[in-house]
Amino acid sequence: MPGGADFWITQFLNGLQFSMLLFLLSIGLTVIFGLLHFVNLAHGALYMLGAYVGVSAAAHLGGYWSALVLGPLAVMAIGIVLYLTLIKRMRRAGPMNQVLVTFGLIFVIVDIVRILWGDVALGLAEPASLSGPIQIFGVSYPAYRVFVTAVGLVVMIALSVVLNRTQIGAMIRAGVENDAMAACLGINVERLFFLVFCVGCALAGLAGVIAVPLFSATPGMGTDILIPTLIVVVIGGLGSLNGAILGSLIVGFIQTFGAVVTPGLASVLVYVLLAAVLITKPAGLLPARG
Amino acid sequence: MFEQTPVKTAAVAATIAALAAYAIFGGYFSREIVIEIAILAILAISLDFVAGFGGMISLCHGAIFGLGAYTFAVMTAMWDQPGALAALAAILVATAFGLAVGAVTSKTTGIFFIMATLAFGQMVYVATFESQWLGGDDGMSGVARFDLSPIGIELGDSLQFALFCLAVLGTAYALLAMVLRAGFGQTLIGVHTNEDRMRALGLSTWRHKAAAFAISSAVAGAGGVLAAQHTQFVSPELMVWTLSGEVLVIVILGGIGTLVGPVIGAAVLILLKHEISTYTDHWHMFIGVVLIATVLAGGRGIFGQIEHLIAGGGRGAGRDA
Amino acid sequence: MLELSGVTAGYGETQVLHGVDLVVREGQFHAILGRNGAGKTTTLKTIMGLVPAKGGEIRFAGDSIAGREPYRIATLGIAYVPETRDVFGALTVEENLHLAARIGVGRAGGWSIEKVLAIFPNLAERMDNGGNQLSGGEQQMLSIGRALLMNPSLMILDEPTEGLAPIIVRQIFDKLMELKQAGLTLLLVEQNFHFALNLADEVSVFGRGQCIWTGTPDALRMDEDLHKRWIGV
Numbered sequence A: 001m002p003g004g005a006d007f008w009i010t011q012f013l014n015g016l017q018f019s020m021l022l023f024l025l026s027i028g029l030t031v032i033f034g035l036l037h038f039v040n041l042a043h044g045a046l047y048m049l050g051a052y053v054g055v056s057a058a059a060h061l062g063g064y065w066s067a068l069v070l071g072p073l074a075v076m077a078i079g080i081v082l083y084l085t086l087i088k089r090m091r092r093a094g095p096m097n098q099v100l101v102t103f104g105l106i107f108v109i110v111d112i113v114r115i116l117w118g119d120v121a122l123g124l125a126e127p128a129s130l131s132g133p134i135q136i137f138g139v140s141y142p143a144y145r146v147f148v149t150a151v152g153l154v155v156m157i158a159l160s161v162v163l164n165r166t167q168i169g170a171m172i173r174a175g176v177e178n179d180a181m182a183a184c185l186g187i188n189v190e191r192l193f194f195l196v197f198c199v200g201c202a203l204a205g206l207a208g209v210i211a212v213p214l215f216s217a218t219p220g221m222g223t224d225i226l227i228p229t230l231i232v233v234v235i236g237g238l239g240s241l242n243g244a245i246l247g248s249l250i251v252g253f254i255q256t257f258g259a260v261v262t263p264g265l266a267s268v269l270v271y272v273l274l275a276a277v278l279i280t281k282p283a284g285l286l287p288a289r290g
Numbered sequence B: 001m002f003e004q005t006p007v008k009t010a011a012v013a014a015t016i017a018a019l020a021a022y023a024i025f026g027g028y029f030s031r032e033i034v035i036e037i038a039i040l041a042i043l044a045i046s047l048d049f050v051a052g053f054g055g056m057i058s059l060c061h062g063a064i065f066g067l068g069a070y071t072f073a074v075m076t077a078m079w080d081q082p083g084a085l086a087a088l089a090a091i092l093v094a095t096a097f098g099l100a101v102g103a104v105t106s107k108t109t110g111i112f113f114i115m116a117t118l119a120f121g122q123m124v125y126v127a128t129f130e131s132q133w134l135g136g137d138d139g140m141s142g143v144a145r146f147d148l149s150p151i152g153i154e155l156g157d158s159l160q161f162a163l164f165c166l167a168v169l170g171t172a173y174a175l176l177a178m179v180l181r182a183g184f185g186q187t188l189i190g191v192h193t194n195e196d197r198m199r200a201l202g203l204s205t206w207r208h209k210a211a212a213f214a215i216s217s218a219v220a221g222a223g224g225v226l227a228a229q230h231t232q233f234v235s236p237e238l239m240v241w242t243l244s245g246e247v248l249v250i251v252i253l254g255g256i257g258t259l260v261g262p263v264i265g266a267a268v269l270i271l272l273k274h275e276i277s278t279y280t281d282h283w284h285m286f287i288g289v290v291l292i293a294t295v296l297a298g299g300r301g302i303f304g305q306i307e308h309l310i311a312g313g314g315r316g317a318g319r320d321a
Numbered sequence C: 001m002l003e004l005s006g007v008t009a010g011y012g013e014t015q016v017l018h019g020v021d022l023v024v025r026e027g028q029f030h031a032i033l034g035r036n037g038a039g040k041t042t043t044l045k046t047i048m049g050l051v052p053a054k055g056g057e058i059r060f061a062g063d064s065i066a067g068r069e070p071y072r073i074a075t076l077g078i079a080y081v082p083e084t085r086d087v088f089g090a091l092t093v094e095e096n097l098h099l100a101a102r103i104g105v106g107r108a109g110g111w112s113i114e115k116v117l118a119i120f121p122n123l124a125e126r127m128d129n130g131g132n133q134l135s136g137g138e139q140q141m142l143s144i145g146r147a148l149l150m151n152p153s154l155m156i157l158d159e160p161t162e163g164l165a166p167i168i169v170r171q172i173f174d175k176l177m178e179l180k181q182a183g184l185t186l187l188l189v190e191q192n193f194h195f196a197l198n199l200a201d202e203v204s205v206f207g208r209g210q211c212i213w214t215g216t217p218d219a220l221r222m223d224e225d226l227h228k229r230w231i232g233v
Helices: A005-036 A043-060 A063-090 A094-117 A143-165 A167-177 A179-184 A189-215 A221-236 A241-261 A266-280 B006-025 B028-054 B061-078 B083-105 B110-130 B158-181 B183-193 B195-200 B205-231 B241-254 B261-277 B283-296 B301-310 C040-048 C070-076 C093-104 C113-119 C136-149 C166-181 C193-199 C217-222 C224-231
Strands: A133-136 A139-142 C002-011 C014-024 C029-034 C053-060 C078-081 C154-158 C185-189 C202-207 C210-215
Touching (some): A005 A043, A005 A139, A005 A143, A005 A167, A005 A189, A005 A221, A005 A241, A043 A063, A043 A094, A043 A189, A063 A094, A063 A189, A063 B283, A094 A221, A094 B110, A094 B283, A139 A143, A143 A167, A143 A189, A143 A241, A167 A179, A167 A189, A167 C093, A179 A189, A179 C070, A189 A221, A221 A266, A221 B110, A241 A266, A266 B083, B006 B158, B006 B261, B006 B301, B028 B061, B028 B158, B028 B183, B028 B205, B028 B241, B028 B261, B061 B205, B061 B241, B083 B110, B083 B205, B110 B241, B158 B183, B183 B195, B183 B205, B241 B261, B241 B283, B241 B301, B261 B283, B261 B301, C002 C040, C014 C029, C014 C040, C014 C053, C029 C040, C029 C193, C029 C224, C040 C053, C040 C070, C040 C078, C040 C154, C040 C185, C070 C078, C093 C113, C113 C136, C136 C166, C166 C185, C166 C193, C202 C224, C210 C224, C217 C224
Parallel strands (some): C014 C210, C029 C185, C029 C202, C078 C154, C154 C185
Antiparallel strands (some): C002 C014, C002 C053, C202 C210
16 A cells, blocks of 8 residues: 555545546536537547647747747637537537537548658657656656646636636626527527637647646547546536536546555546436536526 | 339349449459448438437437447457457447437537537547557557458458348348338337337337437447458548548439438449549538539439339429438 | 517527517507416517527617627617516626616616615615525515616516515516606506506516407407407406
């Protein structure tokens, strides 16, 4: 049994960092889901595209920081193209057709990535300023992981302020709750959706870039992260910021601590939790529609 | 309403006959392809039974299929039980699991149902993957095919095994068509079309849906038994959720809610896969494009489109799940 | 101001409106009466664009609005108070009001949040409460207040008295009377016969997805046959 306070503090920081990564992915998915009931299974594939664009940007332009800027922008641009060609059309086609079309997109995007970047895992070095360990809560912990956690927290706070304190945030919450009535107050819900979709894509791209120094970029990374992200969204409750935060923390910590405490059972635990939530609270723990 | 129309009978008979001919006159590889098609077609019609007629888009059918395969493998390779008993056990395990999943999930709808089935399927996948007893990532080998030598059939021979698989497919199709035509199937379709109304008529709709899921799982489990015998080997790959997704593609491409469509879909997709794989290893991109195109074209699929044309293009909007 | 001619609409395969003709003049208080299923609510939803019109013409202030998106119709100056009130429960009362005021700013009508709170003082005390914490009467007031803040040229209301206590119904009646006297154009769907007739300048009776009769409240009061067949009081 591994022990000692240092060990558990490190695991706690790992859990927090993984939770923040999940949060960056699930928040876009959940608001898109809640605002226009759109199921985008290709969200994980967008995350992967962010990672690969980041790798190329870093290699050809200016290292990590250029990746951090270009990755999200490129994914947002790809998201806009997808929106205009496919997603807008599928808006009212029902969850099954949306699942199918975006499932098809996963296949297409994965193969495009394999053609452009090959099948091998690609790495991205963290910036020199973040390469060493730092002292935190009395343990030595990689600075880059602290950075990832901080990015997640900053985004979380920024979104929370925008959603809860601004007019556009109120419009989004109104649209999530009742899009027909929001439209009757003169709100262009379609445009709002487009905006949210763009932000969601950019955040997926951002998550992709910051994940590469931790896990490398592989063609399977999008599909691997999709399932935990969907679980976060469903556990938390569709369309809810607080739900995405809570869900990310639950899933992030269960996976991290589970892997240490009960290796082997850890991955099953998350599914058991999802099943339990679906049975007892089908709308999730903190649904957007009170 | 499900009707076993003459067009359907002709289509399913022609597809199975063509596959049989391909196996008989083709070589070893065409026989292997026919076996693959027959097994996936069994899985696909079991999925169409719940998805097309009950509106239950399951992403755990791969796991149910795998449960059947693993049960069969454990019974024969590990415990040396006779094949018939092992097959029975496999179908029972699959059915019981399907009943449990159906009972728990059938009160949810739409994306929640999809997610719930995904969760249960992945639970089985991960548990299998992590289980040392079941061989973990490596799976298990040494699975025996049925011993039908007393009646003169040698399933070790790829042609005879291919024909056997086609026979099982035909039987599974006939069984499911029979259930759909009977009161049970009519009620299931009624629940799908208007659940509130059926509930108002005093029906316990979730029980009915759970029972349908169990029936479908029995067929999927039978498909798993054949899959285990085909390669004489089982691995967690059989259970991964993307397999459920690929089977869903077969159902959609062939024509969801037609029962015969998935048989055609399996044949078309697997043949194309082998054809395309000789030129490129980006077969999945092709699947993705086909899937998107099928949905954008109205989602009727191959057989749905044929029926639509025969019916004069008159009815169409009815079948979006 | 608003003119419907031969409007047909429905949900999926089921057709509900079979050619509705209706004219609401500027400054008029127009009431629609009729039994359940006569197509009253569907008519309002079709005007708002929430249910697509399959045929016919809808003209508002000279523009054809059939087929436009609901948010455009709202922006043109039609405010809607739905039967279900549709207050945003996840938003505070203040946020509910601010959202509506967003497009009302700078328009004729002169409604501001202060003025709305002056006519519905109950809301003033509940500004920080969530919409889901309001009573039925308060929700109705918020829904009407929200509609006013859009400074609309036409306000349409769907059964605003449904399920409310008599004292609240009285309050709503008074407020609508004030709005009428202030010259706002109103279109009201009601089951409450006396409530509607005491407010309206003109009444239309709906049945089987059509407008059967239009006339003054007095003419309707005297026509017993019309009552029996289409309203059933």
